[in-house]
Amino acid sequence: MRYLKITAQDDYDNDVIDAVYLEFFDGVNPKAVAEALVMNTAEQDRGSLKWVLADDINGNGVNDEVDGDLARSLARRFLQFKWWKVDRPFDRYLEIYAEDLDLDGKPDLxxxxxxxxxxxxxxxxxVRAAACVFLNDVxxxxxxxxxxxNGDSPINARDSxxxxxxxxxxxxxxxxxVRATKPCSILGSP
Incomplete structure (x- = not known):
């Protein structure tokens, strides 16, 4: 199963999350297939996550600025969930995966x-879970x-x-x- 694992930690020990790790797994192998690191560049950048090192995370065969922008966006959105700790152990993480419920060849869950x-x-x-089902298109x-x-007590539109x-x-x-299926035939091969 393909999934993304996102973790965050305080690498500079300054009580601010300054590094977010994105690891893309294919199956339950312990080694990530693609990775991205988003972090601060200096003390004055506290919390800004400006520096990005990303593999080809959008799967287009090119490792470029688009991958870096996508990694930065995923990291910043992850931080809004507040599912991290600034103190060790940094053992909180978010697992994300997508599926095709209606079997139309596009992920919708x-x-x-x-x-x-x-x-x-x-x-x-x-610990907890959430999901989004897209109807017709993303x-x-x-x-x-x-x-x-996001841990602010009420369940509201902001959480959604x-x-x-x-x-x-x-x-x-x-x-x-999503697995691309090939047409099948009930008739055997000639």
Whole structure:
């Protein structure tokens, strides 16, 4: 299964999240297929996440500025969920994956799974979850299913907007679990 794992930490020990790691996995292999690092460049940049080092995370075969911009956007959206700690252990992470519910060849369901713990994502490390189902197309109508994802107590429209915006950005990566099917025939080969 393809998924994105996002973690954040305070690398400079200045009580600010200054590094966000994006790891794209294909299956349950312990090694990421593609990665991105978004971080601050100096003390005066606290929280700005200006510096980006990204692989080809949108899958177009080119490692370019578009990948960096997408990585930066995903990192900034992730930070709005406040699913991180500035103190060790940095064991909170977000797992994101997309599926094709209506089997039309396009992802329409994106799941966000908030984990705390070491190792591969599992039910034992799962703390909470959210999802967004896009109806007809990603830019159009949607149904967001979420709880208080940003930790500000009420479950409100802001929580839904955070989920939808992150899901839309994730879909721009093209990193999903949609399998292209070939036409089949009930008749055998001649």
């Amino acid at each position: 994106v799941r966000l799974r908030f984990h705390q713990g070491e190792g591969a994502p599992s039910d034992e490390t799962l 830019a159009g109508r949607y149904v967001a299913i979420n709880e208080d994802v 907007a955070l989920v939808v915006d992150l899901c839309r950005d994730f879909l721009k990566c093209g990193w999903n679990n």
